[in-house]
Amino acid sequence: MELQERNQMDPQYQWDLSSLYENDAAWETDFASVPTLMEKAAAFQGKLTDAAQIRACLDASTELTRRLDNLLTYAQLRQSEDTRSTKAQELWARGMALAVQAESRTSFVNPEILSLPEKTLREIAASQECAPYRFLLQQLLDEKPHVLSAESEQLIAGFGEVLNAPKEIANALQDADLTFAPAEDSDGTEHEVTQANYILLQQSSDRALRKNAFHSFYQGFSAHNNTFAQTYSGIVKSWTAQAAARHYDSSRSMSLAEEHIPASVYDGLVASVRRHLPDMYRYLALRKTILGLDELHYYDVYVPLTGGDSHVYSYDKAKEMVLRAVAPLGETYQNTVRDAFQSRWIDVYPNKGKRGGAFSSGTYDSIPYILMSYTGDYESVSTVAHEMGHSMHTWFTKHHQPVQYGNYTLFVAEVASTVNENLLIDSLLQQTDDPSERLFLLNQYLEGFKGTVFRQTMFAEFERDAHAMAGQGQALTPQALNDLYRRLIVDYFGPELVVDDEVQYEWSRIPHFYRPFYVYKYATSYSAAVALSGQILREGEPAVKKYLEFLSMGSSAYPLDELAHAGVDMTTGAPIDAALDKFSQILDEAEQCVRQLNR
Numbered sequence: 025m026e027l028q029e030r031n032q033m034d035p036q037y038q039w040d041l042s043s044l045y046e047n048d049a050a051w052e053t054d055f056a057s058v059p060t061l062m063e064k065a066a067a068f069q070g071k072l073t074d075a076a077q078i079r080a081c082l083d084a085s086t087e088l089t090r091r092l093d094n095l096l097t098y099a100q101l102r103q104s105e106d107t108r109s110t111k112a113q114e115l116w117a118r119g120m121a122l123a124v125q126a127e128s129r130t131s132f133v134n135p136e137i138l139s140l141p142e143k144t145l146r147e148i149a150a151s152q153e154c155a156p157y158r159f160l161l162q163q164l165l166d167e168k169p170h171v172l173s174a175e176s177e178q179l180i181a182g183f184g185e186v187l188n189a190p191k192e193i194a195n196a197l198q199d200a201d202l203t204f205a206p207a208e209d210s211d212g213t214e215h216e217v218t219q220a221n222y223i224l225l226q227q228s229s230d231r232a233l234r235k236n237a238f239h240s241f242y243q244g245f246s247a248h249n250n251t252f253a254q255t256y257s258g259i260v261k262s263w264t265a266q267a268a269a270r271h272y273d274s275s276r277s278m279s280l281a282e283e284h285i286p287a288s289v290y291d292g293l294v295a296s297v298r299r300h301l302p303d304m305y306r307y308l309a310l311r312k313t314i315l316g317l318d319e320l321h322y323y324d325v326y327v328p329l330t331g332g333d334s335h336v337y338s339y340d341k342a343k344e345m346v347l348r349a350v351a352p353l354g355e356t357y358q359n360t361v362r363d364a365f366q367s368r369w370i371d372v373y374p375n376k377g378k379r380g381g382a383f384s385s386g387t388y389d390s391i392p393y394i395l396m397s398y399t400g401d402y403e404s405v406s407t408v409a410h411e412m413g414h415s416m417h418t419w420f421t422k423h424h425q426p427v428q429y430g431n432y433t434l435f436v437a438e439v440a441s442t443v444n445e446n447l448l449i450d451s452l453l454q455q456t457d458d459p460s461e462r463l464f465l466l467n468q469y470l471e472g473f474k475g476t477v478f479r480q481t482m483f484a485e486f487e488r489d490a491h492a493m494a495g496q497g498q499a500l501t502p503q504a505l506n507d508l509y510r511r512l513i514v515d516y517f518g519p520e521l522v523v524d525d526e527v528q529y530e531w532s533r534i535p536h537f538y539r540p541f542y543v544y545k546y547a548t549s550y551s552a553a554v555a556l557s558g559q560i561l562r563e564g565e566p567a568v569k570k571y572l573e574f575l576s577m578g579s580s581a582y583p584l585d586e587l588a589h590a591g592v593d594m595t596t597g598a599p600i601d602a603a604l605d606k607f608s609q610i611l612d613e614a615e616q617c618v619r620q621l622n623r
Contacts, residue, residue, distance in 0.1 A: 036368070079156075137164060148161070204243075221399070246529045252502075261494060266278065306611060307611055309520050360419060384411045394412065424578070437545065438550065442549055452465050480547045483537070506531075
């Protein structure tokens with residue numbers, strides 16, 4: 025079906041941005057107020073010598089950040105509605121320029137605070153005056169060896185927009201400029217290939233369509249291989265240079281330190297997943313058998329293993345499914361989700377120019393918005409549950425934390441989303457004994473593990489190795505990046521997969537690579553979510569209470585401590601191994617369903 029322009033669509037299925045700004049004119053009014061807030065915060069330069077001055081400065085800086093967050097989030101959401109919109113692009117560019125200016129004007133704060141004697145600073149952090157910022161000041165003390173002089177911090181802040189340019193260029197190329205040739209199905213009918221519908225095409229039962237869409241899609245990326253290599257190399261080099269300037273031994277160390285995560289967590293994830301790769305190979309062998317293929321190609325790894333659930337779910341049906349799935353989390357959680365559906369948190373359907381993929385985004389002052397492109401398949405229903413998990417995490421945080429702790433760290437960002445996904449599958453499994461339907465649902469579970477634990481860990485290896493190459497002075501040429509990615513595909517997908525040439529270009533379509541060392545958190549979060557969803561279903565209220573407290577903690581504690589409060593210790597390999605053991609058990613049941621169906 026041909027996409028419509030946004031203004032042709034029913035507004036009830038589009039998000040309502042009025043919790044941020046009624047319109048662009050209101051945005052302009054707030055934009056005009058920022059210089060005053062900026063000067064108010066900047067006026068504390070040279071005065072941060074006691075608890076009272078530091079508290080007042082942090083209050084002013086927090087208010088400035090809050091206002092800028094509203095401005096940038098609104099611009100980002102407007103741009104996501106239609107990436108072709110020059111007005112939205114203008115708002116984003118102006119907002120980013122203002123944010124960089126603000127960062128530069130307030131870059132003195134951390135160095136000036138840290139210039140105080142450590143004993144004095146610890147006394148200030150412990151004071152009643154600075155109690156609302158105690159944990160923030162503790163984090164600042166953690167960073168002390170890596171914070172530069174005020175002049176150096178101001179210089180780095182001034183380059184913020186430039187350092188972010190590779191990401192913006194790659195996004196513009198992918199979302200607005202990159203086009204793909206149509207793909208023919210087995211009857212010769214042509215189908216449009218876009219970022220938004222590519223995975224849907226890869227799930228088609230028509231293998232000719234899957235194959236042709238695969239080749240079309242990656243030929244589009246291969247045609248821009250040099251450009252993507254340059255943009256990715258640019259982001260890696262910028263992180264490598266910043267890490268060196270801040271006296272970290274690598275860009276990865278700099279990223280992990282931000283959330284107080286030891287390198288052993290990252291490397292332990294990779295080691296655990298590699299130990300369990302034989303189960304991944306077993307899953308691919310099962311996939312090959314069920315599909316009746318002589319050869320398994322990359323365009324065969326997304327198609328459902330069975331037609332056991334061929335429904336097209338209306339959006340109203342999806343809402344019912346999600347509400348039932350989250351019922352174990354209690355009335356407050358479920359009723360808030362119900363209100364989210366009624367209050368236009370979600371931008372539901374695709375439209376021309378709309379950004380691909382899905383995300384949750386909002387500010388301390390706004391609704392936690394969700395963008396997606398609902399198509400009616402099970403994946404779309406799962407996406408509603410997933411993104412609602414993010415938004416509910418945001419909702420609980422902002423209702424229990426002050427603005428300075430009103431967000432959560434990336435390390436725990438995927439926990440709530442994946443708990444919701446798992447609850448959805450478990451809810452549906454409880455409703456059927458039919459082996460075909462169960463196999464469909466078990467396949468969703470297996471695909472979750474494949475895509476989020478195995479695949480994201482593979483991505484984590486790619487990032488770790490690419491950044492290490494740059495740190496050692498090696499050039500990140502297109503061929504070097506392609507070869508690295510191809511080797512990892514061979515390792516992670518094993519002997520059952522025929523590796524087509526186009527596979528080597530897949531790295532260039534992964535937007536999270538422009539947010540370095542994020543992808544491994546999907547795998548750790550998924551593993552934690554497997555543990556937490558299991559506890560919720562087994563233990564009921566005691567586990568729910570701890571889980572909702574976890575959702576309410578925001579950034580008021582280190583993420584590993586927050587997960588420990590919820591009942592998961594990520595400093596050991598136990599949660600990863602337990603999650604992958606569950607993958608093996610689900611695979612056992614899927615194989616049993618196949619045997620039942622073949623009787």
